[in-house]
Amino acid sequence: MPIEWRPEFSVGDPGVDYEHRQLVDLVNVAAADILDNRPEADVERALGDLLRAVTAHFAHEEHQMRAAGYDQLHDHKDDHERLIDSLRDIMDDRDIAAPAAAERLTRVLEDWFTGHFSTHDARLHKVLGPHEH
Ligand SMILES: [Fe+2]
Numbered sequence: 001m002p003i004e005w006r007p008e009f010s011v012g013d014p015g016v017d018y019e020h021r022q023l024v025d026l027v028n029v030a031a032a033d034i035l036d037n038r039p040e041a042d043v044e045r046a047l048g049d050l051l052r053a054v055t056a057h058f059a060h061e062e063h064q065m066r067a068a069g070y071d072q073l074h075d076h077k078d079d080h081e082r083l084i085d086s087l088r089d090i091m092d093d094r095d096i097a098a099p100a101a102a103e104r105l106t107r108v109l110e111d112w113f114t115g116h117f118s119t120h121d122a123r124l125h126k127v128l129g130p131h132e133h
């Protein structure tokens with residue numbers, strides 16, 4: 001089951017929501033490659049694309065937080081690192097191309113998105129305001 005965009009994912013800033021939608025799409029592409037029995041090299045490429053996009057998005061937010069002297073930088077960054085660790089665990093799995101890996105990927109990422117977007121990101125982008133990025 002692909003991750004579907006939900007209203008509670010929105011942080012109230014269309015530019016940020018667009019970036020978050022792209023991350024959701026990349027999760028779905030990687031999961032679909034696994035479920036379609038694509039060669040392992042394709043699955044690894046899709047997961048690599050996802051990891052790169054996630055890392056770049058987080059780096060951008062962390063830069064914004066530092067520039068703004070944001071009070072919850074530490075907690076927010078910890079939650080980013082938690083997801084990077086989970087994603088790396090999934091990618092290190094020997095059975096990366098098995099259907100169970102697709103389920104694990106979507107479940108872990110959807111849970112994280114559900115928690116992070118509506119809390120850490122919603123607060124951050126409210127503080128930054130719509131013209132800061
Ligand atoms: Fe974000």
Ligand SMILES: [Fe+2]
Pocket residue numbers: 061076080116120121
């Ligand atoms: Fe974030």
